[in-house]
Amino acid sequence: MATTHIINVEKRNDEGKGASRRLRRAGYVPAIVYGGELKPVSIQIQHKDVWHASQNEWFYSSILDLSLGGDVQKVLLRDMQRHPFKQIVLHLDFQRINENEAIRLRVPLHFLNQESSPAGKASGVVITHELNEVEVSCLPKDLPEYIEVDLGELKTGDIVHLSDLKLPKGVEIPELRLGKEHDNAIVIAKEVREEIEAAPAEGEAAAAPAAAAPAKAPAKKDEKK
Numbered sequence: 001m002a003t004t005h006i007i008n009v010e011k012r013n014d015e016g017k018g019a020s021r022r023l024r025r026a027g028y029v030p031a032i033v034y035g036g037e038l039k040p041v042s043i044q045i046q047h048k049d050v051w052h053a054s055q056n057e058w059f060y061s062s063i064l065d066l067s068l069g070g071d072v073q074k075v076l077l078r079d080m081q082r083h084p085f086k087q088i089v090l091h092l093d094f095q096r097i098n099e100n101e102a103i104r105l106r107v108p109l110h111f112l113n114q115e116s117s118p119a120g121k122a123s124g125v126v127i128t129h130e131l132n133e134v135e136v137s138c139l140p141k142d143l144p145e146y147i148e149v150d151l152g153e154l155k156t157g158d159i160v161h162l163s164d165l166k167l168p169k170g171v172e173i174p175e176l177r178l179g180k181e182h183d184n185a186i187v188i189a190k191e192v193r194e195e196i197e198a199a200p201a202e203g204e205a206a207a208a209p210a211a212a213a214p215a216k217a218p219a220k221k222d223e224k225k
Contacts (some may be wrong), residue, residue, distance in 0.1 A: 004060055006065045012042040031092035033075060050089045061107045063146050097142050106133045107144055113152035120187035125156050126192050130185045134173060142170035151187060160187040
């Protein structure tokens with residue numbers, strides 16, 4: 001079962017750029033909650049709480065419980081504006097969810113047992129992660145915080161695709177409904193020795209053009225008239 005993540009918020013009455021600047025100076029982040037049958041509501045959250053939450057993976061891929069004086073609304077983070085170079089969150093957008101309707105959200109992939117796999121132990125093999133997250137569709141109650149990818153049996157030359165993922169019950173990948181051409185690679189274990197051997201040595205590459213060039217004809221001496 002997914003962990004509950006509670007974020008305490010306060011209602012915001014003043015709006016506009018000037019009000020937002022005052023809030024930020026006071027250590028708060030302006031935000032808005034929208035969606036569902038209720039009207040959009042302007043809220044404010046202590047910056048230290050937002051900053052702490054933003055350092056965690058779950059903040060971007062989990063259902064959040066916004067608590068306004070004990071009144072909890074389940075939401076998803078839909079947008080976060082950051083300062084260009086300062087460690088400051090400027091604004092947040094949250095969307096309410098209906099617990100009886102499927103949602104689509106990108107969740108991170110956690111790769112397990114890569115180094116202990118046959119490919120991980122082999123020399124001259126590079127394992128690349130083509131994807132680090134995947135979009136899933138499910139009811140809110142079934143939303144996983146992440147999906148594990150066990151690479152314990154990965155061998156040289158193997159390719160792990162989206163269709164190889166072991167998804168939790170009630171969770172699907174919408175992209176796979178579009179056909180086999182959308183069954184993208186997630187992990188590739190590729191041997192690089194052949195590429196290195198196939199590439200000409202630096203000295204050989206330089207010598208080849210010289211060998212191919214025709215020899216220059218000797219310079220003619222001036223004939224005496």
